[in-house]
Amino acid sequence: MVMMDDPFDLLRPTTVTVRVSAKVNLALGVGSRAPDGFHPLATIFEAISIYDEVTLTRRDDSRITLTVSGEDADQVPTDETNLAWQAVDLIRNECAAEWGDRRHGVDIHVDKSIPVAGGMAGGSADAAGALVAAAALCRLPDSPEELQPLAARLGSDVPFCLTGGVALGRGRGDRLAPVICRGRHRWVFATSTRGLSTPAVYRRFDELGGSRAGEIVPNDLISALTRGDIDAVADSLSNDLQAAAIDLRPELEEVLTVGRQAGALTGLVSGSGPTCAFLVPDAASAKIVSAALSRLSQVDRTRIARGPAAGAQLLPGPVGS
Ligand code: ATP
Numbered sequence: 001m002v003m004m005d006d007p008f009d010l011l012r013p014t015t016v017t018v019r020v021s022a023k024v025n026l027a028l029g030v031g032s033r034a035p036d037g038f039h040p041l042a043t044i045f046e047a048i049s050i051y052d053e054v055t056l057t058r059r060d061d062s063r064i065t066l067t068v069s070g071e072d073a074d075q076v077p078t079d080e081t082n083l084a085w086q087a088v089d090l091i092r093n094e095c096a097a098e099w100g101d102r103r104h105g106v107d108i109h110v111d112k113s114i115p116v117a118g119g120m121a122g123g124s125a126d127a128a129g130a131l132v133a134a135a136a137l138c139r140l141p142d143s144p145e146e147l148q149p150l151a152a153r154l155g156s157d158v159p160f161c162l163t164g165g166v167a168l169g170r171g172r173g174d175r176l177a178p179v180i181c182r183g184r185h186r187w188v189f190a191t192s193t194r195g196l197s198t199p200a201v202y203r204r205f206d207e208l209g210g211s212r213a214g215e216i217v218p219n220d221l222i223s224a225l226t227r228g229d230i231d232a233v234a235d236s237l238s239n240d241l242q243a244a245a246i247d248l249r250p251e252l253e254e255v256l257t258v259g260r261q262a263g264a265l266t267g268l269v270s271g272s273g274p275t276c277a278f279l280v281p282d283a284a285s286a287k288i289v290s291a292a293l294s295r296l297s298q299v300d301r302t303r304i305a306r307g308p309a310a311g312a313q314l315l316p317g318p319v320g321s
Helices: 085-100 123-140 144-154 158-163 198-207 219-229 230-236 242-248 254-260 283-294
Strands: 015-030 040-056 064-070 104-114 166-171 177-179 185-192 266-269 274-280 299-307 314-315
Touching: 015 158, 015 230, 040 158, 040 185, 040 219, 064 085, 085 104, 085 123, 085 144, 085 185, 085 230, 104 123, 123 144, 123 158, 123 314, 144 158, 158 166, 158 177, 177 185, 185 230, 185 254, 198 242, 219 230, 219 242, 230 274, 242 254, 242 266, 242 314, 254 266, 254 274, 254 283
Parallel strands: 064 104
Antiparallel strands: 015 040, 015 314, 040 104, 040 166, 040 299, 166 177, 185 274, 185 299, 266 274
8 A cells, every 4th residue: 555645645636737928018117226226116017928838747756857948948047046946946845834844856847938038027937837836736725816925035027927917016016906908909029139137127227327207107008908998008108127228239229110110009128128019909910010020130039929818827737647
C-alpha cells in the first residue's frame, strides 16, 4: 500500500496549465519619485489577447525546474530570478504552513507569446499564471481575490494580471478597482528588435524632469470606457513614460507616426515600451496598420489583438491529470 503524505494527495492534479494575458496601459500617470524609489501611479490597465501559458507538473522530489519555449524564449531566465519560479516558491511556503513542512518539487514550463521586456507585463503575467497553477496543485484557494496579497509581493503588475479585464491601478499599480468597459477594442502591437529596461525608462523619466500632472486619475478616459465611446477612448489615451521611452529609442517616433497615418485611431508607447500600441476601428484597418508597421526596419513583429481579455485562467487538463 502506498502511504500518502496527506489524505487528499490522490485528489490533487499532477499537471496544471494556466493561460494568462498581456496588458496595455490605456493611461499611465506617473508621480514624482518617492523616497522608497517607487513612483506613485494612476494607471488604467487593459488585458489583451496575447497569452503566455504556464504549466506546472508535480515532481517526486523537492526540486524546482523551469523551461521556456515560444517567442524570445532565449531572453527569459530559467533560474530563481524568473518571476514564475518566485511565485511557485511563495505558494510552496504557504503550502508548508498549511500542511506541515513538506516541499513538493515542481517542473515549471512557460510557453511565451508575450514579448519579453516589451512593456506588456510578460514576467508579471507568468508570475500570476504560476500563482494560480501552484495554488491549484496545492489545493490552496486559487481565486484572484485570495491570491491578491501574494501577487502584490511578487510585483506591482502581478495583481492586475490575475484579474484581467480593465482596471484602475493606484499606488504602485497594485491597488486595483475595476472599470466598466462597454464594447471591445481592436489593437495592433508593434514590438521592437531590442527590449527596454523598465528601471532605465523610469530613470530617464526622472532625468527629463518627471511629469507635470502626476498620478491623476484619468476620469475622461474612465467615462469614455464606460460609455463605450471608442473615439473618446482614443482621444484620452496617455502615457507619462512615452517621452522617456522615445528619448531612449528615438526610432519609436516614426513607428507611432506610420501607425497613425495607416489608419489607427491613435498610437502610444505601451507602458515602459518599446512596444507601440495602436487602437484601430475595425478588422480591415488592423490589417492595413499591421502591414504598414511590418515594413519598418525597427519593428520586429506586429500582433493583432483584442481587449479586454480575461485574467489568469486554469485550462481544462487532460483526463487523469
Ligand atoms: P513590465 O511591463 O511589467 O514593466 P516588461 O513586459 O517590460 O515588464 P518583462 O517581459 O516582464 O518586461 O521582462 C523584464 C525582464 O524580467 C526580462 O528582461 C527578464 O530578464 C526578466 N524576467 C523574469 N521572469 C520573466 C518571465 N517569466 N518572462 C519574461 N521575463 C522575465
